[in-house]
Amino acid sequence: MLVIGGGPAGMAAALFALRAGAQVTLLERNDKLGKKLYITGKGRCNVTNVAEGEDFLAQVPRNPRFLYASLGFLSTEGLRALLRELGCDTVAERGGRVFPAGQKASDVTRALARGLAGADIRLGARVASLRALDNGGFEVMLEGDEPLQADTVVIATGGLSYPVTGSTGDGHTLARAAGHRVTDTHPALVPLETADDWARPLQGLALKNVALTARRGKKTLFSEQGELLFTHFGISGPLVLSMSSVLAGLPLKEVICAIDLKPAVPAQELEQRLARLLAEGGRRPAASLLPQLMPRSLAQAFPQVCPVDLQKACSQITADERRQIVQALKAIPVRLTAARSMAEAVVTRGGVDVRDVDPSTMMSRRVPGLFFAGEVLDVDAFTGGYNLQIAFATGALAGHRAANMTFEEIE
Numbered sequence: 001m002l003v004i005g006g007g008p009a010g011m012a013a014a015l016f017a018l019r020a021g022a023q024v025t026l027l028e029r030n031d032k033l034g035k036k037l038y039i040t041g042k043g044r045c046n047v048t049n050v051a052e053g054e055d056f057l058a059q060v061p062r063n064p065r066f067l068y069a070s071l072g073f074l075s076t077e078g079l080r081a082l083l084r085e086l087g088c089d090t091v092a093e094r095g096g097r098v099f100p101a102g103q104k105a106s107d108v109t110r111a112l113a114r115g116l117a118g119a120d121i122r123l124g125a126r127v128a129s130l131r132a133l134d135n136g137g138f139e140v141m142l143e144g145d146e147p148l149q150a151d152t153v154v155i156a157t158g159g160l161s162y163p164v165t166g167s168t169g170d171g172h173t174l175a176r177a178a179g180h181r182v183t184d185t186h187p188a189l190v191p192l193e194t195a196d197d198w199a200r201p202l203q204g205l206a207l208k209n210v211a212l213t214a215r216r217g218k219k220t221l222f223s224e225q226g227e228l229l230f231t232h233f234g235i236s237g238p239l240v241l242s243m244s245s246v247l248a249g250l251p252l253k254e255v256i257c258a259i260d261l262k263p264a265v266p267a268q269e270l271e272q273r274l275a276r277l278l279a280e281g282g283r284r285p286a287a288s289l290l291p292q293l294m295p296r297s298l299a300q301a302f303p304q305v306c307p308v309d310l311q312k313a314c315s316q317i318t319a320d321e322r323r324q325i326v327q328a329l330k331a332i333p334v335r336l337t338a339a340r341s342m343a344e345a346v347v348t349r350g351g352v353d354v355r356d357v358d359p360s361t362m363m364s365r366r367v368p369g370l371f372f373a374g375e376v377l378d379v380d381a382f383t384g385g386y387n388l389q390i391a392f393a394t395g396a397l398a399g400h401r402a403a404n405m406t407f408e409e410i411e
Contacts, residue, residue, distance in 0.1 A: 009374025012395030045105035159348025187345030281314025
């Protein structure tokens with residue numbers, strides 16, 4: 001069998017096919033396997049998450065039900081056990097994120113490489129085309145090399161995110177040529193651009209324990225708490241990346257976005273606190289109190305988004321103005337304009353339509369013997385190790401079933 005793509009999904013497919021007794025050729029266009037693993041988790045490789053079952057699927061905004069069989073075949077604990085068997089212990093950290101104990105992505109890739117002993121690994125091999133043969137099996141044409149034939153093929157080429165790692169949509173092209181539907185693709189888990197001049201001086205400011213809400217019309221699309229980062233172009237950080245996955249493909253200028261600086265404090269309680277501060281402030285400008293409620297740099301920008309003149313003396317702020325200040329603290333408006341490009345996206349929204357793939361095997365419903373795994377599929381999740389787990393699990397299932405199909409046909 002042939003596996004196209006040497007990322008996490010492709011390596012898992014090859015590894016599990018080998019364990020099923022198949023002869024495996026793994027084709028990778030880069031000069032080394034697992035190139036994208038080296039940039040996940042800020043170089044530490046957030047390999048999975050301890051969440052299981054419905055808790056895991058709650059972190060998958062796109063086609064979560066498609067993953068029942070693959071996550072059942074290789075669970076998060078199963079993946080950790082596999083890595084441990086291959087010499088890479090893992091540790092769980094805040095938010096259930098799982099990393100190699102040595103805190104290096106190379107520990108993961110070396111462990112997987114040990115599991116691939118016996119595979120024919122061909123680096124620098126780019127697939128030009130794929131053709132199903134009339135008598136069964138496939139012919140794979142390589143750029144500048146002899147064609148290869150195989151009983152079964154797993155396409156695990158990734159999506160479009162981080163194209164420097166080799167993810168340039170080759171799998172989507174191969175899938176379309178074989179008659180599969182490919183849904184529209186968009187960057188996901190990506191920073192967002194804004195039109196807010198008041199926020200530009202805040203570049204580098206990280207806000208922790210804030211809430212971010214996005215609405216379109218009367219519908220709340222996203223509302224979560226966490227960390228947000230101001231950048232020179234807009235906003236980023238874990239909260240923003242997760243929100244971007246929910247908003248992927250939507251016209252962002254129609255989305256109303258707001259930051260709650262004090263999500264743990266009810267508005268009434270916050271107003272009482274503000275009233276005490278104003279009473280103590282006397283003749284000082286109300287703006288002088290802001291550093292007690294937020295970081296100093298944000299305090300300098302806040303008057304631009306507050307409807308109240310904060311240069312007024314604290315003693316002159318009316319009860320209605322006090323309520324308006326609280327409303328501003330609980331809902332700082334953010335004008336979204338666009339998502340950043342695929343070059344900055346962690347994952348791709350969209351891909352091979354899951355209606356064309358059997359989730360119990362990862363085999364194409366249109367071309368027997370052709371399998372798909374990983375980010376090439378129209379499945380994506382939030383940050384926290386979930387996307388890598390999906391890649392490993394779908395790859396493992398695809399490789400296992402492709403190997404078994406090979407033997408059934410030969411026998």
